[in-house]
Amino acid sequence: MDKREGEGRQDNRDAVRSGNRRGEGFALSKSEEMEVEQKLPPSVQVLHETIRIQGDLEMSRSTSALAWSALAAGLSMGFSMLVPALLQAHLPDVPERYLIARLGYTVGFLVVILARQQLFTENTMTAVLPFMTRPGMTSLLRLLRLWGIVFAGNVVGGAVFAYGIGHMQLLEPATRDAMLSAGTDMMRNSVLQMFTKGIVAGWLISTMVWLATAAEHAKTLVIILMTWLVGIGGFAHIVVGSIEGLFMVFEGQLPPATFFKAFMLPTLAGNIVGGSLIFALISHAQVRSDDA
Numbered sequence: 001m002d003k004r005e006g007e008g009r010q011d012n013r014d015a016v017r018s019g020n021r022r023g024e025g026f027a028l029s030k031s032e033e034m035e036v037e038q039k040l041p042p043s044v045q046v047l048h049e050t051i052r053i054q055g056d057l058e059m060s061r062s063t064s065a066l067a068w069s070a071l072a073a074g075l076s077m078g079f080s081m082l083v084p085a086l087l088q089a090h091l092p093d094v095p096e097r098y099l100i101a102r103l104g105y106t107v108g109f110l111v112v113i114l115a116r117q118q119l120f121t122e123n124t125m126t127a128v129l130p131f132m133t134r135p136g137m138t139s140l141l142r143l144l145r146l147w148g149i150v151f152a153g154n155v156v157g158g159a160v161f162a163y164g165i166g167h168m169q170l171l172e173p174a175t176r177d178a179m180l181s182a183g184t185d186m187m188r189n190s191v192l193q194m195f196t197k198g199i200v201a202g203w204l205i206s207t208m209v210w211l212a213t214a215a216e217h218a219k220t221l222v223i224i225l226m227t228w229l230v231g232i233g234g235f236a237h238i239v240v241g242s243i244e245g246l247f248m249v250f251e252g253q254l255p256p257a258t259f260f261k262a263f264m265l266p267t268l269a270g271n272i273v274g275g276s277l278i279f280a281l282i283s284h285a286q287v288r289s290d291d292a
Contacts, residue, residue: 070154
């Protein structure tokens with residue numbers, strides 16, 4: 001057990017026993033005190049250290065292991081483009097259709113996270129906490145190595161999915177039209193909108209990582225709710241959006257340069273700002289403040 005995690009649990013025990021001794025609550029037996037300790041939520045220090053350790057472990061993996069995992073994640077995230085289009089094509093034209101269809105947006109995230117594949121927007125949270133805890137050139141280089149490998153793998157995997165789904169004659173015309181429509185709606189955003197929507201998406205995905213760690217038994221529900229919110233809000237996610245944009249590129253509906261400049265650059269920057277510079281920094285700051 002990590003030292004800080006052990007200290008966080010000890011703080012919970014001390015709080016229960018101290019309150020019991022002072023008569024602030026009901027008198028409890030030792031077994032009842034232990035039951036209360038088990039029901040207390042994990043402290044913010046425990047959550048921080050759990051995620052930090054996960055980030056350290058990810059950065060310690062070999063290049064080939066990271067690359068294959070990231071490639072698998074890029075392929076899996078293609079279902080966050082395909083499933084909403086399938087639902088959109090087969091649901092009746094009612095006002096609720098959009099909300100129901102966007103539930104399909106969660107499928108890729110569920111596969112990637114539960115299968116422990118490497119997703120770039122998860123790593124804007126998990127991998128940055130070790131750097132914030134021990135800042136320095138070595139930590140920075142480890143972070144940039146992880147980000148570079150995972151981002152490249154995600155994009156390559158997504159590109160393979162986008163190309164394959166468009167050229168394997170798997171789709172009905174209505175499903176293909178729904179995917180093109182989703183990409184067209186995404187590209188209507190200005191560069192500034194891509195950036196700001198990317199910030200919100202990065203923030204929400206980092207929030208999901210934090211909440212899923214805190215509520216391990218409700219992890220699936222947390223993933224569904226947070227990623228559904230990204231989907232219905234039309235917030236710009238670099239991996240899913242890249243797959244949608246690349247599908248348009250391969251279908252001849254979008255110039256590659258426009259996709260790169262109008263979507264990839266601002267969205268990538270927004271996801272990093274939302275996931276790392278805002279949420280992760282605030283989460284780390286509150287732990288440092290408690291230690292001060």
